[in-house]
Amino acid sequence: MKVTKNKKMLIKGAGKFMAKIPNCDDLITIGTLNNMRLDIQLDMQDIEGGDSSVALDTLLRKKTIDITAESAKFDMNMIRLVLGSKLREGVSGSAYSMVTETIVVPTNSPYQGKLTQKALSTPAPKAYEGKVGGTDLSIDVTVTGDDVVFDMALAGKTVVIVYAVSLAGVTQDPDGFVWVLEEKHTVKEVGSEFTVDLVYGASLNADPQISVRTLKGNKLLKKTTGSAPTEEQYVVNGGTLKFNSALKDVDIYVNYKRNEVVDILDITTKDVPLTVHVVHDGQFEQNDGTIQGYQTELYQCRVKSNFTLDAQRQQASTHSVTLSVIDPERIDGKLGSIKRYETGSALVDC
Secondary structure (H helix, E strand, C coil), rough: CCCCCCCCCCCCCEEEEEEEEECEEEEEEEEEEEEEEEEEEEEEEEEEECCCCCCEEEEEEEEEEEEEECCCCCCCCHHHHHHHCEEEEEECCCCCCEEEEEEEECCCCCCCEEECCCCCCCCCEEECCCCCCCCHHHHHHHECEEEEEEHHCCCCCCCEEEEEEEEECCCCCCCCEEEEEEEEEEEEEECCEEECCCCCCCHHHHCCCCCEECCCCCCEEEEEECCCCCCCEEEECEEEECHHHCCCEEEEEEEEEEEEEEEEEEECCCCCCEEEEEEEEEEEEECCCHHHHHHEEEEEEEEECCCCCCCCCCCCCCCEEEEEEECEEEEECEEEEEEEEEEECCCCCC
């Protein structure tokens, strides 16, 4: 039988932290703690009487137990712990995905090929010579379903085709998008037009809310549905923006929404912070080679202080949350426990 002794120990690290919804799976586990702090505060009031300057007794008015966990990694569940709102995972803003295939055009007629999947007509397939971003060959390539027909001038060339395929069973969600901010381009002359191809032009949101400004003058250009934009206008054609010839070689930046698969935490007016069961465990090697540990378990906690997502320039951001113990109303009156133990001569990381 192993005898556990309350030996003094050196704490050399922060350990690990877990918060779980009572009687449910764990909500968040932090194995990359930067700091963990347990604060026990007692609000004592003196009881005085008679002519003595020394208190007759003291009255314990309040016992406050706070636990603060600071993590080096960002986890959406930490915000969920604070806000209490639901986390929706895998929300998609698109009912299709983009596929890239390479085909070598036959040197003899018929100049045809096959795709591995059936392409959707919208967004329209794009074809490039050699690699994505190479010479645009879309006008010389016809894609119908999984059939590809090439112009005879492309005989023997390597053509890369980018096309959309349907995602069976996926419902397009209006929240399945992210903003693209300050995407920089230079207006170039392509044939008889002056255009810019957006990086995510193939996955524009149904309501992309495109805004265009010139880089030097910060001048906002206006969207028009006409075919001949003026110097202060642009036309949207799929993922391509068309400009007036006066804007040739002008640098611009574009903001817009594109479809994406996201995990989303809604910020609402009705949600309240979650009540959680907290466990902190620390195991530390001692100078005698043993592994000494202690574990703090608090049965019911709720967020106490602000949660700050502090992203700084050239800094690794850390994120901390402070929880305060509330009464779990157990029959035995316990709020939690602190356990001290010894594991052995080697630390096993599970």
